[in-house]
Amino acid sequence: MDxxxxxxxxxxxxxxxxxxxxxxxxxxxxxxxxxxxFYADRxxxxxxxLCMVRSPHHHARILRIDTSAAQRHPGVKQIITAKDVPHxxxxxxxxxxxxxxxxxxxxxxxxxxxxxxxVAVIADRERSxxxxxxxxxxxxxxxxxxxxxxxALKAGAPLVNEYHGQxxxxxxxxxxxKVKLGDVETxxxxxxxILEERYDSSPIEHAPLETTxxxxxxxxxxxxxxxxxxxxxxxxLDNASIILGMPxxxxxxxxxxxxxxxxxxxxxxxxxxxLLAAMLxxxxxxxxxxxxxxxxxxxxxxxxxxxxxxxxxxxxxxxARQVRLYVDSGAYSRHSPYGTQKAxxxxxxxxxxxxxxxxxxxxxxxxxxxxAMRGFGVTIADFxxxxxxxxxxxxxxxxxxEFRFINAYRDxxxxxxxxxxxxxxxxxxxxxxxxWANWPVDPRVLRMSSRERRTG
Amino acid sequence: xxxxxxxxxxxxxxxxxxNLGGDPTQALVHATTTGNFVVSLSSVDxxxxxxxxxxxxxxxxxxxxxxxxxxxxxxxxxxxxxxxTFASRGTHRIGNAVIAAAKEARGVLMxxxxxxxxxxxxxxxxxxMGNVHVVGAPGVSxxxxxxxxxxxxxxxxxxxxxxxxxxxRSFPSPTDGAMKPSTCYAxxxxxxxxxxxxxxxxxxxxxxxxxxxxxxxxxxKIVEQQLVGGAWMAxxxxxxxxxxxxxxxRDHGPADFNEYLMPGFGNLPKVEIRIIERPAPDGPxxxxxxxxxxxxxxxxxxxxxxxxxIGVRIDSLPLSPEKILRALQAGGDDTHRNS
Numbered sequence: 001m002d003x004x005x006x007x008x009x010x011x012x013x014x015x016x017x018x019x020x021x022x023x024x025x026x027x028x029x030x031x032x033x034x035x036x037x038f039y040a041d042r043x044x045x046x047x048x049x050l051c052m053v054r055s056p057h058h059h060a061r062i063l064r065i066d067t068s069a070a071q072r073h074p075g076v077k078q079i080i081t082a083k084d085v086p087h088x089x090x091x092x093x094x095x096x097x098x099x100x101x102x103x104x105x106x107x108x109x110x111x112x113x114x115x116x117x118x119v120a121v122i123a124d125r126e127r128s129x130x131x132x133x134x135x136x137x138x139x140x141x142x143x144x145x146x147x148x149x150x151x152a153l154k155a156g157a158p159l160v161n162e163y164h165g166q167x168x169x170x171x172x173x174x175x176x177x178k179v180k181l182g183d184v185e186t187x188x189x190x191x192x193x194i195l196e197e198r199y200d201s202s203p204i205e206h207a208p209l210e211t212t213x214x215x216x217x218x219x220x221x222x223x224x225x226x227x228x229x230x231x232x233x234x235x236x237l238d239n240a241s242i243i244l245g246m247p248x249x250x251x252x253x254x255x256x257x258x259x260x261x262x263x264x265x266x267x268x269x270x271x272x273x274x275l276l277a278a279m280l281x282x283x284x285x286x287x288x289x290x291x292x293x294x295x296x297x298x299x300x301x302x303x304x305x306x307x308x309x310x311x312x313x314x315x316x317x318x319x320a321r322q323v324r325l326y327v328d329s330g331a332y333s334r335h336s337p338y339g340t341q342k343a344x345x346x347x348x349x350x351x352x353x354x355x356x357x358x359x360x361x362x363x364x365x366x367x368x369x370x371x372a373m374r375g376f377g378v379t380i381a382d383f384x385x386x387x388x389x390x391x392x393x394x395x396x397x398x399x400x401x402e403f404r405f406i407n408a409y410r411d412x413x414x415x416x417x418x419x420x421x422x423x424x425x426x427x428x429x430x431x432x433x434x435x436w437a438n439w440p441v442d443p444r445v446l447r448m449s450s451r452e453r454r455t456g
Numbered sequence: 457x458x459x460x461x462x463x464x465x466x467x468x469x470x471x472x473x474x475n476l477g478g479d480p481t482q483a484l485v486h487a488t489t490t491g492n493f494v495v496s497l498s499s500v501d502x503x504x505x506x507x508x509x510x511x512x513x514x515x516x517x518x519x520x521x522x523x524x525x526x527x528x529x530x531x532x533x534x535x536x537x538x539x540x541t542f543a544s545r546g547t548h549r550i551g552n553a554v555i556a557a558a559k560e561a562r563g564v565l566m567x568x569x570x571x572x573x574x575x576x577x578x579x580x581x582x583x584x585m586g587n588v589h590v591v592g593a594p595g596v597s598x599x600x601x602x603x604x605x606x607x608x609x610x611x612x613x614x615x616x617x618x619x620x621x622x623x624x625r626s627f628p629s630p631t632d633g634a635m636k637p638s639t640c641y642a643x644x645x646x647x648x649x650x651x652x653x654x655x656x657x658x659x660x661x662x663x664x665x666x667x668x669x670x671x672x673x674x675x676x677k678i679v680e681q682q683l684v685g686g687a688w689m690a691x692x693x694x695x696x697x698x699x700x701x702x703x704x705x706r707d708h709g710p711a712d713f714n715e716y717l718m719p720g721f722g723n724l725p726k727v728e729i730r731i732i733e734r735p736a737p738d739g740p741x742x743x744x745x746x747x748x749x750x751x752x753x754x755x756x757x758x759x760x761x762x763x764x765x766i767g768v769r770i771d772s773l774p775l776s777p778e779k780i781l782r783a784l785q786a787g788g789d790d791t792h793r794n795s
Contacts, residue, residue: 001680001729003673008734012672012742017584018516019741022677025505026527058706096478096625114706147704172630179633201773202698205716232540233498233530256530261502262689263542292711300699328704341628342475345637350469358633367706368699372542374689375748378470379755383773386466386756390763400760401465408467418634425669425734429645430467432667436730437647439465450734 007428027257038259039227040288042215048077050277050287051129053119053136054297055111058147058366059158060140062110062118070121070135075128078281079136080120082108085276086245089163091333092268095238102163103332103369105243105273110143112160112331113367115297122277122285145366149305149326152365160331160364169329169337169362177344181416182355187320191311193395198307199384203300203328206373210259212298213288214271216278223250224275229258231265243272244279251275263372267299267334299371302336303328304343304380308388311355316398316406320355321348325381327362327370334371337362342377345417349385350426351407352454356416404430405445412453424450457655461662462765466756467645470749471638472736473545478625481545482536483553485514485561487615491586491604493518493561494526498535499550504747505678506546512675513551513740517558518565519582520600544642544745547674551740552621560617565600568607568615572598640736642744643669646757652765654784657777659695659762661725664754668729671736671744679746680729686750687727692718693751694758695775 005014014020030036067079082088082104091101107118119136123129144158151157152167160167171177188194214228230236233253241248258265274287289298304327311320325343329336340362347358373379393403405427413421427450434441473479484496495514501507507527515522529535538550563577569588570577579591582600589597607613628635649662664687673679696717701708710716735742755773763769768783 001676001683001731003676003731003733005733007669007732012733012735016516016741017519018512018522019672019674021512021522021675023508023512023522023675025678025681026508026511027501027503027505031503147706149704173628173633174630177628177633178631179628181632197771199771200703202700202703204693204697204774205699207697207713207716207718230540231500231502231542232538233500233532233535234537235540237532251532253532254530256498256500256535258500258502258541261500261541266540266542291713295699295711295716296709303700303703338475342471342637344628344633345471345475345635350467350641350643365704367704374686375470375752377475378468378748379693379752380773382466382468382752383756383759384771386468386753387759387769387771389466390464390756390760391769404465404467409469416633417628417637418632419636423640423734423736425643425732426467426469426645428732428734429643429667429669432730432732433465433467433645433647433665436667437665439463439647 004432036257038210038257039214039229039255042227044215044217044284046283048122048124048281048283048285049126049129050120050122050274050285051133052117053121053133055107055114055116055118057111057140057142058114059143059145060111061143062107063139063141065119066137067119070132073132073135075123075125076121076132077124078122078277080276082106087243090243092239093335093338095235098337100163102161115368120273120277122281147365147367149328149363149365152363160366164364167364169333176359176361177341179344179356179358179416184320184322184355184357187355188311191319192314193312195392195395196309197388197391201304201380203303203370205295205300206262206264208260208262208264211289211291211294212265212270214274215284215286216274217284218278218282223252224278225252225254226271226275228253228255228271229265230255231258231261236268236271239268240272240275244275262374263376264298266372296368299334299369301373301376302339302370306384308384310388310392312392312396314396316396316403318351318353318407321353323347323358325360329362329364330367330369331364332369334369336370339377343381346378346381348416350409352409352413358416399441401430401434401439402441402445405448410450410454459651459653460765461649461651462761463647463649464757464760464764465647466753466760468749468753469641469643470544472548472640472642472745473623473638474543475637476626476635477623479539479545479549480620480622481538481549481553483550483557483619484536485557485617487561487604489604489608491601492524492526493520494528495554496535497529497538497550498532499529499538499546500541502541504682506541509547509674509678510550510554514554514558517555518562519584520586521584524586544747547743548739548745549621551743553619555619555740557617557619561615564613564615565603568611568613569598569603571611572603572606639738640744642671642746642749644749644753646753648754648757648761650758650761650765652762652780654766657780659775661691661758664725665728666753667732668746669732669734670746671739672733672742673731674741674743679731682747683729683750684727687754688724689751690754693774694755698774
């Protein structure tokens with residue numbers, strides 16, 4: 001890796017002792033030797049194990065839950081159903097005002113996705129817990145399910161989540177988060193070319209080596225210690241406190257070293273139920289996702305569908321961009337309403353376009369709830385935007401890299417969300433790439449600067 | 457049946473920190489008896505090297521070597537609040553909180569040192585090696601260890617500091633979406649070459665050159681590790697990964713790493729990284745967040761390179777061999793190059 005110090009050198013001092021030193025990461029040797037202690041590396045005497053009974057259906061009414069056979073199974077110490085959870089229906093983002101509460105810790109009236117937790121079985125060995133879970137009988141009446149984001153928004157689609165009342169998250173701007181700048185309709189009419197395209201993505205998994213989980217140990221002072229791989233200690237503690245109806249001073253969270261996160265460990269899906277299990281049994285309890293649960297149960301990156309409609313002039317200037325984004329939130333909100341809003345702030349990409357209209361929909365379907373993942377709200381948007389830029393360049397007959405220079409944002413340019421651009425450096429990244437990767441462009445664009453306003 | 461080569465480019469930006477702000481982080485710093493410094497946090501290290509970066513930031517601000525800084529995280533009983541490790545916020549938010557805490561601690565350190573040296577605190581400087589000197593008086597100095605010992609056992613002073621960093625929440629306008637999503641943005645441009653096997657539909661990424669503008673590379677080695685790791689994740693996202701291969705149908709979801717495909721080491725090209733730096737005015741020593749951006753920019757660059765190679769667009773992630781073969785069968789030809 002090289003650092004090219006020639007760019008923006010007048011904006012930087014270089015007089016440092018520690019900053020800029022390529023020091024070896026302090027935890028490297030522990031990690032590569034397998035010596036680092038993660039949450040699961042706790043040898044606790046008398047540890048119980050939690051196994052979750054999950055919905056086999058995408059959408060179904062729960063008619064009856066019978067735990068009697070499981071209760072009699074040797075080794076089973078505790079069975080938890082929805083009625084045992086003090087504040088069963090919650091939303092993690094309530095802490096930053098993204099209500100309403102829409103997701104049960106344990107399902108009770110119906111299940112909304114295949115894999116939804118229904119009953120927790122706690123036993124003295126992992127195997128006993130699995131056997132006990134297999135003995136729990138749940139009777140369901142299957143309901144029609146919806147899996148496609150645009151189908152879900154049509155009239156007459158099955159209602160996924162009654163707490164929302166409709167199959168989308170309602171922002172204060174309505175059915176979508178909206179951004180508007182200029183007059184898109186007029187600009188599209190006056191453009192030399194129009195290009196309207198659709199982009200799709202599928203859900204992906206964070207795939208950390210360390211699966212999601214925690215171990216809860218009751219201490220001697222009527223407190224519960226939760227060893228966890230969470231990416232957000234107090235966020236998880238505070239949510240657990242709400243769900244358990246328990247004063248937060250009784251909770252003691254210990255973590256700080258995660259075996260991979262990528263956004264997959266901020267959903268508070270394991271800590272509250274494990275704390276409850278430890279409280280009810282008075283024993284330490286572990287709840288650790290197996291690889292199947294990590295793949296199919298833990299929240300993935302949301303699938304997205306993006307429609308881009310652009311107006312471009314023969315000289316390469318993009319004069320209008322219309323965006324419709326559908327984020328597949330699955331059955332519940334988790335962090336997807338936030339991610340959808342982040343996308344609304346990210347479009348139309350790092351380009352100065354005078355006429356922009358953005359509508360970002362957070363849509364509910366009968367699948368595993370999606371949530372945070374590295375770059376969510378932006379990653380799929382960038383895929384769509386940058387493929388679209390390539391297509392536009394070819395449409396007007398300009399080199400794809402040069403085409404980006406023509407439209408690149410610069411300091412002082414107005415963004416779609418009505419903020420002036422500051423600290424831009426897209427042009428300089430592209431200049432360096434052009435020279436370094438031997439992708440020749442017109443010498444004029446190599447003399448551009450993010451600090452000089454565009455002319456003409 | 458042929459192997460066709462193509463190349464593609466993409467350019468992106470990425471906001472630092474939680475969208476629209478409102479994501480506080482706090483830090484506490486205190487000196488031990490012998491002049492080591494403990495940073496108390498509740499922040500999480502996901503394997504990206506947060507603890508090391510924070511130690512370097514704290515050391516720079518205090519004026520001591522990084523090995524004298526001990527990171528204590530994350531225990532809710534001892535560490536002050538941190539919103540969490542996500543949203544490319546760790547270095548920026550925690551770093552700023554630690555700078556504030558370290559400045560306050562340094563203020564006490566210099567007062568005690570000035571007392572010992574019979575000098576004005578304004579006339580003192582640290583050498584970054586564990587000593588405090590009087591400016592303009594060569595040879596007149598005291599070690600940080602002796603300052604800390606004196607603070608504890610003679611002067612009754614606590615060399616400590618509290619730090620907080622917070623960007624107030626911005627709320628988007630319901631009508632036109634006017635808002636302030638972030639205070640600073642990192643930037644990137646990627647150029648990649650691929651080879652597509654038109655018989656199997658497999659894509660081989662031959663080279664990947666990425667330029668990143670990161671504000672300031674606080675520790676270039678850790679920056680490189682994160683950017684290379686992110687590039688691999690992006691390659692994997694572009695070409696291999698999904699939990700629902702026939703989305704929106706729910707069938708054939710992989711259950712483990714035998715079924716959830718990712719590139720192996722043999723599939724990875726040499727990832728080459730180049731850094732440029734435009735410091736963020738509110739970044740710790742100018743740094744911006746780069747943890748997420750690096751997993752974004754290679755994806756469209758690869759998609760554009762695949763088109764350049766075979767003349768067919770696949771506008772749906774991942775660009776799996778099955779999709780590529782089906783697209784080729786559906787009739788890839790050069791007329792697509794203009795749309």
